[in-house]
Amino acid sequence: MRRPTGQGFLTRLRRDQAGNTLAIMAAALIPLLAFSGCAIDGARLYVIKVRLQQACDAGVLAGRKFMTDQSTTNTTLDPTATAQANAFFKNNFRSGWFSTNTVSFTPVKTSDAQVSGTAIATVPMTIMSIFGVSSKVISVTCQANYDIADTDIMFVLDTTGSMSCLPADSDTTCSNYVNAAGTNSYTRPTDTASGNTSVPGYAGTTAYYVPEKSGSRIAALRSAVLNFYDTMAANVDPSTHIRYGFVTYTSTVNSGAAIQAISPTYMIGGSGNSTTTWNYQTRVQNGDSTSSSNTTYNNVTQSTCNGYASPKTYNSSGTGTGNTVSWTANSNGSTSGKCVVTKTTYTPKWNYQQSPLDVSSFVAGSTVTDPTKVTGATAQWIGCVEERNTTSGTTSFDTNNLPADLDPDLTPTSDATRWRPMWPEVEYARNNYNSTSSQSSTGDSSSIPNLGTPTYYQYGYVTCGKPVQRLSTLTRTQVSNYVNATDFRAIGGTYHDTGMIWGTRMLDPNGIFSGDTAAWPGRQTPNRVIVFLTDGDMEPSQYLYGMYGVEYYDRRVTGGDFTNIKTYHNARFLAECSKAKSMNIDVWTVTIGPSSTSQMQSCATTTAQALYTTDGTGLSNEFAAIAKQVAMLRITK
Incomplete structure (x- = not known):
C-alpha cells in the first residue's frame, strides 16, 4: 500500500542534515561576538590603564621635582609644580590615544608636602558597543615622594x-x-x-x-667631595x-x-x-759604659776641692759626665792639700727589643718623659x-x-x-732591620735608628x-x-x-x-x-x-x-x-x-659601583653620579 505523500516528505526532511552548520553558526554568532568583544575591549582597557598609570606617575614625579612651596602649612600645590605635572602627564598620555576622550589629570599637594594625583580617561567600546556598552571610565591614583631616606x-x-x-x-x-x-x-x-x-x-x-702639583689628585678630590655635597643638596627634601x-x-x-x-x-x-702598658719595639737602658780621667790640683782647700765634684748628667747627644773628688791635706796640719778630680764619661748601654712601656699618662694627653732617652726628651x-x-x-x-x-x-x-x-718616639729599628732578636748597643747608632725622627716622617715611614x-x-x-x-x-x-x-x-x-x-x-x-x-x-x-x-x-x-x-x-x-x-x-x-x-670591583656592592677616571673633572662627575643614585626620586604609591 502506498504511504501518504506528506509523511514521506517530513521523514526525508528529518533525515536531511544539509545546512545544519550554517544554522548553528548563526545561532552561536551572538555569544561569540560577545566573547571576542570582551577580549578585545578588555585588552584595550588594560593597555590604556597601564599607560594612564605611567602618565600619572610621570606627572606627580615632575610636580614633586619642581615644587617651589614645600611647606606643610599651605596645602595648595604651587603653580610651577602644577604646570610641570600637567605638562609631563600630557606628554605621556595624549587625548584621543586608543580613541579615549574626556581625559583629565588632577595633581594635588599632600599634607606632608608631597604630590599625589588622579588621572581619569573615558574609553569608548568597539565591539561591546553592539551590546549596549558604550564606554568605560578608567581612574588611577599616584603619589611621588622624594624617597631619599635618611x-x-x-x-x-x-x-x-x-x-x-x-x-x-x-x-x-x-x-x-x-x-x-x-x-x-x-x-x-x-x-x-x-x-x-x-x-x-x-x-x-x-x-x-x-x-x-697644580691640578693634583688630592685637589680634584676636594672639588669632587663638594660636588657630591652640592648634588645631594639639590635633590634632597x-x-x-x-x-x-x-x-x-x-x-x-x-x-x-x-x-x-x-x-x-x-x-x-x-x-x-x-x-x-703596651709592648713597643723599643729599647731599655742596661747600665752605662764608662771611661775616666784624672786631674790633680795642689795646694787647694778641701772646700775648693769639693767644688769640683758634680753629679752624673747627660747632654743633648746622650753622653753623660760626672766628677768625683778626693782631697789629701798637706803635712804639718795645713788647710791646703792635693785634690784629685776623677771625670767619668757615661755612655748608656741599651737593649733593643720588644718591651712594655707605661702609656697611661700618654693617652691621657700629658706631656711625658721619653723613657728611651736620657736627655729629658718629652x-x-x-x-x-x-x-x-x-x-x-x-x-x-x-x-x-x-x-x-x-x-x-x-x-x-x-x-x-x-x-x-x-708612639713613634719609642720605636727603634734594631740592626737596620736585619734581626728580630734583642740587640745590645752602646749609645745611639745609625744602624739602630729611632723611627720618631723627622726623616722617617718626611718619607712616609711614619704618618x-x-x-x-x-x-x-x-x-x-x-x-x-x-x-x-x-x-x-x-x-x-x-x-x-x-x-x-x-x-x-x-x-x-x-x-x-x-x-x-x-x-x-x-x-x-x-x-x-x-x-x-x-x-x-x-x-x-x-x-x-x-x-x-x-x-x-x-x-x-x-x-x-x-x-x-x-x-x-x-x-x-x-x-x-x-x-x-x-x-x-x-x-x-x-x-x-x-x-x-x-679588589675595588670586588669591594663595591656591584661591579657597576666600581668607578674610575683619569682626570679631575671626571672625578667630580663620578662623585656626582653616585650622589644622584643615592638621592634618586622615586614613586611611592
Missing part, C-alpha cells in the same frame, strides 16, 4: 703621597716625583672634627707632606636627614680622639683600665692608634667570625680588644694624618673646611684595609659608634653608604711603623711571610668590604687611574 655617608679617602701627583701621571712618573719631593712641613691645626675630644698633643706639632663622616687613611688612621670621646676605657692605659700623643688583636698569616676570613681588628661590631672588653696608642670626622649633619662650609684644612695633606703608603676597617667601624649600627648612626626619632633606619676613593693599588711595607706596628718585628699581619704581604692586606681589605655589605652598607669605590682593580 642617609649616612662615610667618605673613606686615600691621602697617601701619590695623591699629590696629577690624575694622568703614570706610576713611574708619580713615584719619582714623590721620592724626590724633599722636606715640606706644616704646623698641625686644632682638631675641629665634629664629635671628637681633641687629643692635646696634636695641635701645634710639626707634620710633613708631599707638595701638590627638606625633611630628609643627611649625615657625613670622613676617614683619611694611609698606613694609619687618626682615630684616637674619636675613640676616647666614646669611652677612654677603649684604649690600653685609658682611664679606668687596670692595664697601663713626647705627647697626637692621636693615631695601633689596632687590636688580629689573626696573622691568613687570607681566609669568616664574615661571621672575624678577628677583633676586623669586627666592627665588637665593643672593647679586654686588652686584646682595646686599641693602643702609636699620622688628619683626625677622622664622625658622622654629623655637616654644612657645606664644614665639609669644605675639612677637605681644605691645613692637615688634609698627601704623604705615606697605601693600605686600603686600614681605611676600610675604620670606614666600616664608624658607620656600623652595632659598634662603638652606634649612637652616631642611630635613626632619628620617629624615622626609619637610615641608608648607609661608603664612598671609597683611592688612586692606586695596595703598597704595604714591612719596614714602616703603622697601625699594626712594624711588620718586620711584630708580624701581626704576615706571620713573617713578607713575600706575600700585599696578598695578606688585600685579603683583609676584601674581608672588611664583605662585612660592610653584609650590614647593608652600600659600597662605592672610585679609582683615579686607567682602570678599577679587581
Whole structure:
C-alpha cells in the first residue's frame, strides 16, 4: 500500500542534515561576538590603564621635582609644580590615544608636602558597543615622594703621597716625583672634627707632606667631595636627614680622639683600665759604659776641692759626665792639700727589643718623659692608634667570625680588644732591620735608628694624618673646611684595609659608634653608604711603623711571610668590604687611574659601583653620579 505523500516528505526532511552548520553558526554568532568583544575591549582597557598609570606617575614625579612651596602649612600645590605635572602627564598620555576622550589629570599637594594625583580617561567600546556598552571610565591614583631616606655617608679617602701627583701621571712618573719631593712641613691645626675630644698633643706639632702639583689628585678630590655635597643638596627634601663622616687613611688612621670621646676605657692605659702598658719595639737602658780621667790640683782647700765634684748628667747627644773628688791635706796640719778630680764619661748601654712601656699618662694627653732617652726628651700623643688583636698569616676570613681588628661590631672588653696608642718616639729599628732578636748597643747608632725622627716622617715611614670626622649633619662650609684644612695633606703608603676597617667601624649600627648612626626619632633606619676613593693599588711595607706596628718585628699581619704581604692586606681589605655589605652598607669605590682593580670591583656592592677616571673633572662627575643614585626620586604609591 502506498504511504501518504506528506509523511514521506517530513521523514526525508528529518533525515536531511544539509545546512545544519550554517544554522548553528548563526545561532552561536551572538555569544561569540560577545566573547571576542570582551577580549578585545578588555585588552584595550588594560593597555590604556597601564599607560594612564605611567602618565600619572610621570606627572606627580615632575610636580614633586619642581615644587617651589614645600611647606606643610599651605596645602595648595604651587603653580610651577602644577604646570610641570600637567605638562609631563600630557606628554605621556595624549587625548584621543586608543580613541579615549574626556581625559583629565588632577595633581594635588599632600599634607606632608608631597604630590599625589588622579588621572581619569573615558574609553569608548568597539565591539561591546553592539551590546549596549558604550564606554568605560578608567581612574588611577599616584603619589611621588622624594624617597631619599635618611642617609649616612662615610667618605673613606686615600691621602697617601701619590695623591699629590696629577690624575694622568703614570706610576713611574708619580713615584719619582714623590721620592724626590724633599722636606715640606706644616704646623698641625686644632682638631675641629665634629664629635671628637681633641687629643692635646696634636695641635701645634710639626707634620710633613708631599707638595701638590697644580691640578693634583688630592685637589680634584676636594672639588669632587663638594660636588657630591652640592648634588645631594639639590635633590634632597627638606625633611630628609643627611649625615657625613670622613676617614683619611694611609698606613694609619687618626682615630684616637674619636675613640676616647666614646669611652677612654677603649684604649690600653685609658682611664679606668687596670692595664697601663703596651709592648713597643723599643729599647731599655742596661747600665752605662764608662771611661775616666784624672786631674790633680795642689795646694787647694778641701772646700775648693769639693767644688769640683758634680753629679752624673747627660747632654743633648746622650753622653753623660760626672766628677768625683778626693782631697789629701798637706803635712804639718795645713788647710791646703792635693785634690784629685776623677771625670767619668757615661755612655748608656741599651737593649733593643720588644718591651712594655707605661702609656697611661700618654693617652691621657700629658706631656711625658721619653723613657728611651736620657736627655729629658718629652713626647705627647697626637692621636693615631695601633689596632687590636688580629689573626696573622691568613687570607681566609669568616664574615661571621672575624678577628677583633676586623669586627666592627665588637665593643672593647679586654686588652686584646682595646686599641693602643702609636708612639713613634719609642720605636727603634734594631740592626737596620736585619734581626728580630734583642740587640745590645752602646749609645745611639745609625744602624739602630729611632723611627720618631723627622726623616722617617718626611718619607712616609711614619704618618699620622688628619683626625677622622664622625658622622654629623655637616654644612657645606664644614665639609669644605675639612677637605681644605691645613692637615688634609698627601704623604705615606697605601693600605686600603686600614681605611676600610675604620670606614666600616664608624658607620656600623652595632659598634662603638652606634649612637652616631642611630635613626632619628620617629624615622626609619637610615641608608648607609661608603664612598671609597683611592688612586692606586695596595703598597704595604714591612719596614714602616703603622697601625699594626712594624711588620718586620711584630708580624701581626704576615706571620713573617713578607713575600706575600700585599696578598695578606688585600685579603683583609676584601674581608672588611664583605662585612660592610653584609650590614647593608652600600659600597662605592672610585679609582683615579686607567682602570678599577679587581679588589675595588670586588669591594663595591656591584661591579657597576666600581668607578674610575683619569682626570679631575671626571672625578667630580663620578662623585656626582653616585650622589644622584643615592638621592634618586622615586614613586611611592
